[in-house]
Amino acid sequence: MPDFLPEQASTIGTQIDWIFFTLVGLSLLFAIPVIGFIITFAVRYRQGSRADRSNRVHESNKMEFAWTFIPFVLAMVIFGWSAVVYYNYATPPADALEIYVIGKQWMWQSQHPSGKIEINALHVPVNQPVKLIMTSQDVIHSFYVPAFRIKQDVLPGRYTTLWFEATKTGNYHLFCAEYCGTEHSKMTGTITVMEPDAYQTWLGGVIEGESMAQTGQRLFQxxxxxxxxxxxxxxxxxxxxxxxxxxxxxxxxxxxxxxxxxxxxxxxxxxxxxxxxxxxxxxxxxxxxxxxxxxxxxxxxxxxxxx
Ligand code: HEC
Ligand SMILES: [Cu+2]
Missing domain, CATH: 1.10.760.10 (Cytochrome c-like domain)
Incomplete structure (x- = not known):
């Protein structure tokens, strides 16, 4: 990947990047000639010109068809393509590991089903789909991991899900991408992607007390x-x-x-x-x-x- 993009470390990253490049490329394809003509004509005809304008074209069905049909096809191709990518992005695989995330002013709290709680940090295994079940305790936040090319709003009173599969071990930035008050800019965290063995050790290492289901059972009583x-x-x-x-x-x-x-x-x-x-x-x-x-x-x- 070129240097101007963030590091890429998830299975969906390449697909998202290709859509991005295509959109930028197409925009340039149209914008560069337009800007080129504006500048060329502004310079060349800066003093006006006595051109013969008697045989101007007033209408041309062929031209109209071309500038309607070509952009229409381009738009539909991009629509179809991104719809497929979005569909994959929106549907977590059935075997995904589940982790609960709560956004609050101003931190990210996550809890693994084993009971382990993390603040502004999230540990996940590499090469395994992870599904986040997210909600907010106060205002709207947004869970954003540039290296995974994923972002999802986290809403009070509602539950949203997000999934990803990390492809490289390492530490990646987590941001809140929705302005949520004074310390919004500090609402960041680190996602640590680990080898499966290391992840199991980490998860099992500090079991302090109950699993989520056990706490739930106690609350139920x-x-x-x-x-x-x-x-x-x-x-x-x-x-x-x-x-x-x-x-x-x-x-x-x-x-x-x-x-x-x-x-x-x-x-x-x-x-x-x-x-x-x-x-x-x-x-x-x-x-x-x-x-x-x-x-x-x-x-x-x-x-x-x-x-
Ligand atoms: C006063 C009795 C009462 C109490 C206390 C109560 N519930 Fe319920 N619950 C019901 C009834 C009646 C329904 C079915 C009607 C409805 O959907 O609200 C229900 C429905 C539900 C459902 C949907 C079940 C389904 O089959 O779709 C869930 C989940 C649930 N309750 C969880 C809880 C939890 C968790 C608690 C404790 C925090 C709780 N309930 C406390 C009476 C109660
Ligand atoms: Cu926030």
């Missing part, structure tokens, strides 16, 4: 979720075992797939998507549980399996 969600016949709410990944019939008649975003929303704002044939009796936990606690509860619900 402490916060009284278990009073309404249990496997007794008179359980008020649905049994949450096996719900993750299944389709859920809603009271509105819609069907949704219970992914992370659905579970998170069900806890924050239960009234938004009511499960069919249940009363709207679940209290709202927005503002009562922290974003981190909600993520831990989700990790616990994901781990539930009925046997």
């Amino acid at each position: 402490q916060r009284g979720c278990v009073a309404c969600h249990n496997d007794t016949p008179n359980s008020i709410g649905p049994n949450l075992a096996d719900v993750f990944g299944e389709s859920v019939q809603l009271a509105s008649g819609e069907t949704v797939v219970a992914d992370e975003a659905y579970l998170l929303e069900s806890i924050r704002k239960p009234q938004e998507k009511l499960v069919a044939s249940y009363p709207p009796s679940m209290p709202t936990y927005e503002g009562i549980l922290t974003e981190q606690e909600i993520l831990q509860l989700v990790e616990y619900i994901k781990s539930l399996k009925s046997q």
